[in-house]
Amino acid sequence: MVSLRPLNMPSLWEKRAMKLMWFHLMPYTELPDDFRDKHPSVWVDIHSSLFDPRRAHHIYNDFMDELEFAAECGFDAVCVNEHHSNGYGLMPSPNLIASALARRTTDTALCVMGNSLALYNPPTRVAEEFAMIDVISGGRLIAGFPVGTPMDTCFAYGQNPSMLRDRYYEAHDLVLRAWTETDTFAFNGRFNQQRYVNIWPRPVQKPHPPIWIPGGGSIETWRWCAEMDHVYAYLSYFGYQAGQATMDGFWAEMDRLGKDRNPYRAGFLQFVGVAESREEAYRLYSEPAEYFYGRCLHVDPRFANAPGYTSEATQRAGVVGQVAQVARMRRFDTLAREMDAIVEKGYVIIGSPDEVAARLKEVATNLNVGHMMLLMQFGNMDKDLAKYNTQLFAERVMPQLTDTFAEWEDRWWPQPMKRDARAPLIPFQLAAMAAQ
Amino acid sequence: MASELETSSVELNGFSSRVWKKGEGPKLGFLAGFGGLPRWIPFLDALARERTVIVPSLPGFPGGERGHTVLDSHLDWVLTVRQLLQKAGLDGADLAGSSVGGSFAAEIAAIWPGSVGRLALIAPWGLFDEKEPMTDPWAQRAPDVPALLCADPERWNELKAEPEGANSPEWPIEQTRANEAAARAFWPLGNTRLEKRLPLIIASTLLIWGAEDRIMPRSYADRFAAAIAGKTRIATIPGAGHLAELDQPNEVAATILRWMKEDS
Numbered sequence A: 001m002v003s004l005r006p007l008n009m010p011s012l013w014e015k016r017a018m019k020l021m022w023f024h025l026m027p028y029t030e031l032p033d034d035f036r037d038k039h040p041s042v043w044v045d046i047h048s049s050l051f052d053p054r055r056a057h058h059i060y061n062d063f064m065d066e067l068e069f070a071a072e073c074g075f076d077a078v079c080v081n082e083h084h085s086n087g088y089g090l091m092p093s094p095n096l097i098a099s100a101l102a103r104r105t106t107d108t109a110l111c112v113m114g115n116s117l118a119l120y121n122p123p124t125r126v127a128e129e130f131a132m133i134d135v136i137s138g139g140r141l142i143a144g145f146p147v148g149t150p151m152d153t154c155f156a157y158g159q160n161p162s163m164l165r166d167r168y169y170e171a172h173d174l175v176l177r178a179w180t181e182t183d184t185f186a187f188n189g190r191f192n193q194q195r196y197v198n199i200w201p202r203p204v205q206k207p208h209p210p211i212w213i214p215g216g217g218s219i220e221t222w223r224w225c226a227e228m229d230h231v232y233a234y235l236s237y238f239g240y241q242a243g244q245a246t247m248d249g250f251w252a253e254m255d256r257l258g259k260d261r262n263p264y265r266a267g268f269l270q271f272v273g274v275a276e277s278r279e280e281a282y283r284l285y286s287e288p289a290e291y292f293y294g295r296c297l298h299v300d301p302r303f304a305n306a307p308g309y310t311s312e313a314t315q316r317a318g319v320v321g322q323v324a325q326v327a328r329m330r331r332f333d334t335l336a337r338e339m340d341a342i343v344e345k346g347y348v349i350i351g352s353p354d355e356v357a358a359r360l361k362e363v364a365t366n367l368n369v370g371h372m373m374l375l376m377q378f379g380n381m382d383k384d385l386a387k388y389n390t391q392l393f394a395e396r397v398m399p400q401l402t403d404t405f406a407e408w409e410d411r412w413w414p415q416p417m418k419r420d421a422r423a424p425l426i427p428f429q430l431a432a433m434a435a436q
Numbered sequence B: 001m002a003s004e005l006e007t008s009s010v011e012l013n014g015f016s017s018r019v020w021k022k023g024e025g026p027k028l029g030f031l032a033g034f035g036g037l038p039r040w041i042p043f044l045d046a047l048a049r050e051r052t053v054i055v056p057s058l059p060g061f062p063g064g065e066r067g068h069t070v071l072d073s074h075l076d077w078v079l080t081v082r083q084l085l086q087k088a089g090l091d092g093a094d095l096a097g098s099s100v101g102g103s104f105a106a107e108i109a110a111i112w113p114g115s116v117g118r119l120a121l122i123a124p125w126g127l128f129d130e131k132e133p134m135t136d137p138w139a140q141r142a143p144d145v146p147a148l149l150c151a152d153p154e155r156w157n158e159l160k161a162e163p164e165g166a167n168s169p170e171w172p173i174e175q176t177r178a179n180e181a182a183a184r185a186f187w188p189l190g191n192t193r194l195e196k197r198l199p200l201i202i203a204s205t206l207l208i209w210g211a212e213d214r215i216m217p218r219s220y221a222d223r224f225a226a227a228i229a230g231k232t233r234i235a236t237i238p239g240a241g242h243l244a245e246l247d248q249p250n251e252v253a254a255t256i257l258r259w260m261k262e263d264s
Helices: A055-070 A094-104 A125-134 A150-156 A165-182 A219-228 A239-256 A278-296 A311-317 A324-329 A339-342 A354-365 A383-401 A430-435 B042-048 B074-087 B102-113 B142-148 B151-158 B170-186 B221-229 B249-263
Strands: A019-023 A077-080 A109-112 A143-146 A186-187 A193-198 A211-215 A231-234 A266-272 A348-351 A371-375 B006-012 B015-022 B028-031 B054-058 B095-098 B119-122 B204-208 B233-239
Touching: A019 A383, A019 B028, A055 A077, A055 B095, A077 A094, A109 A125, A125 A143, A125 A165, A165 A186, A165 A193, A165 A239, A193 B233, A211 A219, A219 A239, A219 A311, A219 B028, A231 A239, A231 A354, A231 A371, A239 A266, A239 A348, A239 A354, A239 B006, A266 A278, A266 A383, A278 A339, A278 A348, A278 A383, A311 B170, A324 A371, A339 A348, A348 A354, A354 A383, A354 B102, A354 B170, A371 B221, B006 B074, B015 B042, B028 B042, B028 B102, B028 B249, B042 B249, B054 B074, B074 B102, B102 B119, B102 B170, B119 B249, B142 B151, B204 B221, B204 B249, B221 B233
Parallel strands: A019 A077, A019 A371, A077 A109, A109 A143, A143 A211, A211 A231, A231 A266, A266 A348, A266 A371, B028 B054, B028 B095, B095 B119, B119 B204, B204 B233
Antiparallel strands: A186 A193, B006 B015, B015 B054
């Protein structure tokens, strides 16, 4: 039985060690075996006939159970993200899920990773919804601001790729001002004009919730994160080996800019599957891993990029986006889709609790990442296995990682209201019984 | 005998735009199509045999630097194209344009009717018909692009081939920039609602369509012809794709020159 966090336990918010965050992509789990042969793309023009809403009812509820379970198990945060027209990401609005989680969790950070700012008109909508989540949760929100992929923004949402980044930066400035300025103001932007900006509610966290930026490997993004003092999160599906070069580049840039090497400046995504033994882990996690790398990354290369989406500086540096990388891997046949190669290339870390702990400690140290975002449900993994993975990790891996990076201060973690000042959340079953 | 090619530049919004000039006789402007003109093409030589051909580069297209980056609205675009034509000495001249350039040529003729003589449009963009949508020119796999734009894919490859010895990352970046500039003005459907302004065009207008155009359906030619107030004629060019001037340079040039003579 999982050991739930006792209510009198010291608050997580004072914890001074590497953060272990539980990330859900919410993949549709019923893509057919012949998906890759019969369908051109998991994203943008994936066919509606593949989507069964009655099945999805259970998928959503299972996934939300898993997120709540991860919070109960003591993960530092639960994470959700935004995708559109996507067969491996069923959260066009992660805010809906985060809002539900705010009511069903108590001491866990809520990381919305995040809202693609340029897609909202006006962008103050994001300032408002994030403020709502921050207030409902008593100040537990991490506000993620991705530019968004070309598939999501330019193709599914029809945004102009040539103006997307400028719109994104302007929306970022607008949201920040909407959160921090005390008086109603007029915003006279290049793309947005609003006579009366004055959002209600205002966030609990002051001056505003921590801002995290999921990004690829562009130097401009690194510099901007450093300048703004935002967290940079590299959300790659290709694990720690492939991520090393990007994170090395990030830290080299921080050195050049005279920033410290505080590991909490960074976040990194890693798939993990833990079991009693490596053999058992291999047996349990092969199918969901092969489902993810075989079916979920099957994106038509014609949607991999949109002209203008990648800046010219980034083109000169030879950096390509994730789906463009997949297209390249396909062309050169280097994308791993079989479990042996998936594990060998480090896309997924599998093993016994001790093996996984040792590997994660090594990854965190090598990449110098203090926010480890763990994908522990992936592909078509069912709820039982996701919970098993989560619980075993919480009980046997987590305790081995409590001292990593304890010497650094995490200035980018939510600062919620004190627990005794927050609304007590009555467990649903009790409330239901009381009502009878 | 046509004169030598002259290259000059004009300044627009702080960016430079290349202007090519060649030939003798009355001026004829040409605004290039999707992809722009990274190099001189035989079609322009064919026009220059009878006319002084003037070819200004649209912002963001090869020769047009990053001028597109300050154009945020359709009004910004048309005002800039208008200034470009004036600065290139084309005010009042006959004007030809292909695809993207054809759309802007039509805009200029609609909004400033006195500034354009005759109009020759090669498969111009700017309209969208849900029943027969224009092909998405951007969401394409790179190897499929040449055959979408030209009947003979080699014509596109020749236009876009990096000059020997160039070996610079700037060449491919410039070609991507041309696609971006087209996207900036026409994303996502190619529809600038030009249809509303077509009735303002009083210039005699020739509509040229490649018989093998795989981007703009042939029915769009009829929509243009029906809406334009001036006299119109449609010419279909066999063996030509969307950028008909690349596939059949002599035939397209001869069609334009012949029609302009007949119209005068």
